[in-house]
Amino acid sequence: MTDRESASLGQRKKARIDRLAAAGRISEDEGVSLWQSAWRRLRTDPIFLVGATIVVLFVLLALVAPWIAPHDPTARLLIDQINRQANPIPDPQPGHPLGGDDAGRDMLSRLLVGSQQTLIVGVMATLFGLTGGLTLGTLAGGIGRWVDAAVMRVVDVMLSIPSLLMAFSIAAVFARPNQWTVILAIAIIQVPIFARLLRGSMLAQRHSDHVLAARALGVRPAAIVFRHMLPNAIGPVIVQATLVLAVAIIDAAALSFLGLGNPDDSVPEWGQMLGRAQQYFNTEPQLAFYPALCIIVVALGFTLMGESLREALDPKSRR
């Protein structure tokens, strides 16, 4: 290397240092991703905290229910008190603060243990629905062209049928309904909702500059879909999933209410308890009131979480 070259190298180095100063301040701290910054906002959002508290309590309850339930939820402890005409439902009494159900089983214990089954139905149905929706949405939004057209026509047809009616039809197909038929029925009606949402969100990404930039870099199409489009499109779907969880629990109750739920009531579930309560609704409303209240509170918890998550992920309010 000649002297002149090294001198010009020195100059160039100086020019680079000047450039550094010209770019303005950059802190030395580690970068904060969008999810991290959303989490920071959520941590101080009272609405999210209320929702999260409800949900966490519900999950904890479901985990420890068998140990804290005062009685066996399937034991017909109060069957002796039941008189078909005069007193179909055992009243609250010492040891049974909420009384019993129409089969003489302890109400409080059934509610506590019922949280387990309710959680399983809600989470499983949403998870299956989400998986199906993500698959279809990614196919439609990622590949486009005729795949998109085909997927979206199927989705349109599914969406044109009222969702509960659809769930009833699916559940009714099975000769012997059980827990899994309920989950499947609810999952299937969620699929088009997730698929459509993700597809729309993916299409917006497809036309964004950063996807164009990745194409210009020579990144493979599959990598563009999974590395750039999907992660940026999934936010609204996650929000939707938390809202759908609440709806799934209510839907399960609706299925049970119409006798399409799990007939095996040895494992209690809130929706199914609500369904059984219908024949006593006029005379003994508390039988429906307790599970209904539980469902509403849990659904509210998920909805509050979902709404605050939507706020936190909104790019317009990002800082």
Place this chain on the structure above:
Amino acid sequence: MTTATTSTTQPGRRSGREPLLAVEDLRVTFGSRTSRTVTAVDGVSFDVAPGETVGLVGESGCGKSVTSLAVMGLLPARGAQVAGSVRFDGEELLTLSPQRMAEKRGAEMAMIFQDPLSSLNPVVPIGVQVTEVLERHRGMKGGAARKRATYLLERVGIPDPTRRLSDYAHQLSGGMRQRALIAMALACEPRLLIADEPTTALDVTIQAQILALLNELVSESGTALVMITHDLGVVAGLCSTVNVLYAGRVVERADRHPLFATPRHPYTGGLLASIPRLDEERGRRLVPVPGSVADNIPWEEGCAFAPRCPNAGDRCEAETPALVPDRGVRDPRLLRCHYPLAGDRTEEDA
């Protein structure tokens, strides 16, 4: 807080003309008790006389748009605190009731915005939008209002105005939309027009049409115009007095000719040196202003521009400069700087 408000040192004051709009020590802060507050406008003063065009120039975050919204009373009542004084024809606007303010807007003062599409109602024909203004503020009725609306559209250069009355905003081009917006703003012959980046979204040939139109309005009808822009080229051709804003404060105010000939504030000078001019020799290396508008220090601790300033010295990060009459130039000028750029006035002059 030191803010020069005396009209004797006010550049651009033509003798015998009372200001139509007098803004004094305007301060706008955003935020509430829970979140930290942001001072967007920090003691801005300026005034505008009839037939005069005053420019507010600066980059994003300098407070120019917030100033105009505060003058028009268009800031949200919740979240924005406005202090200081805005007098229109001698009447204090900041203490007016929202109803009285709404009557003034449209009737006596009007505003046009950068984005004409979002400023027009998409589901109402533009003719109806113009006649609405006339009916509300002028009490005009159907036929007369329509006739007047047609005249206004013609006045701002919209071809075939009778047919255009029934067009919707999306059917018009960007330039035509901005014209329609100007027609609405002019409906009641306002005495004050505030134009917030009116040509930024437009192409340069369309910008030329709109600027020519605004110029014509000011000279023919004596409208007072406040021109808000980041484009020094637009300012050079249009404004009689220019206020350069930085981080919510006026840093330099002068008539346009001396300001462009001898910029005194390093920020003004930096802006001029950093933009390529169409008419200059090629090959000049641009002199950028280092950093970005985010690299500020609070005005309370010194000069907000100091971290980006090539002239910055010891006093800049210790002592807040005041906006004071500048003795380094021959023209009447206000300057907020400890170490200004070279002026045109020698010791003998002084």
Place this chain on the structure above:
Amino acid sequence: MTSTAVGTDILLEARNLKVHFPIKRGIVLDRTVGYVYAVDGVGLRIRRGETYGLVGESGCGKSTLGRALLRLEPLTDGEVHFDGTDLSGLKGGKLRQQRRHMQMVFQDPLGSLDPRQTVEQLLLEGMRAHGLTKGRDVRARLVELMEQVGLPRAALTKYPHEFSGGQRQRVGIARALSVEPQLLIADEPVSALDVSVQAQVINLMEDLQEDLGLTYLVIAHDLAVVRHISDRIGVMYLGAIVEEADADSLYEVPLHPYTRALMSAVPIPDPTVEDTREQILLAGDLPSPADPPSGCRFHTRCPWRQPTRCDDERPELRVPDVAAVATGAGDARPHRVACHWAEEIFRGEITPKRVTATDTVALETDGLGPVAEHPSPPEADEDVPPVHGG
């Protein structure tokens, strides 16, 4: 060390390039009801090491042209040759390999960076796609890229939303440089930035061109920026280049009426110049590129429009018979213009129709026929003189 001299060899050439977007209607079956003629027959040559500036207003097709040159838009017709390789026929993996040599810088620095990736991930992606991470010190390369664009290495761990606009544009440039391209196509690289920051990015691009021997195509609406940065300039109007010349020649001897109008409309930050600046105001707006005018596409707005040829004969880009401009003989490249009357307009034999601020009735729609029927004002001094003496 790289050579910085502008060579004579052509790095990028486009021949009769056309990009037409179908306009589709219909719910079940998509029917094509028409086309947007975004780029309609463009030929251009960019020499290795030079900066070619493409200027025009919104809707003129300049951004589409830029993307089409990178094969990021489907070509309706025409060819693109890069360094001797015909890109127009390439597909899939072959095309992806070529992308390494030609990169893009975008207008919106935030939108063009994936918000969920750190700068390091953004930079590594292209390098990985082209096998540039194998057998070399990747860390050193990342730091070098950061230095080249004037960012500290702490920036590597950050996400796009944590930067200012100018810093983001530097990241965008670093990403483009990460695959060691020869050509950078910059689409409005500074128009989204604050005025005081624009010069930083312009200077940075100039420095990088010098250091790395890059070739640029800069697309912008701001004629002052384009003239500052470019060696050669093409002026676009409605999908075609209407005038092409070296930067100084274009400024000193603008021959196309549109170029003249465009130049006269650019405000100059100098009140003395502004007070005397003669503007050629154009009537009306840009016609829709879905329904471009017949003949010369500028005839609906042209103040110099003539009763013959303009309406029905599309002018070719040609070297005019004007002594003041380069003809292409020798080393100098020709000044070309697509106007039937360029010579007559240059010599002042044809005078323009004067347009005022409120007179925007499009010549085409006023139904009054060609210009000759409503003559220009009789006073000689009312005529718009050539913008800049030629």
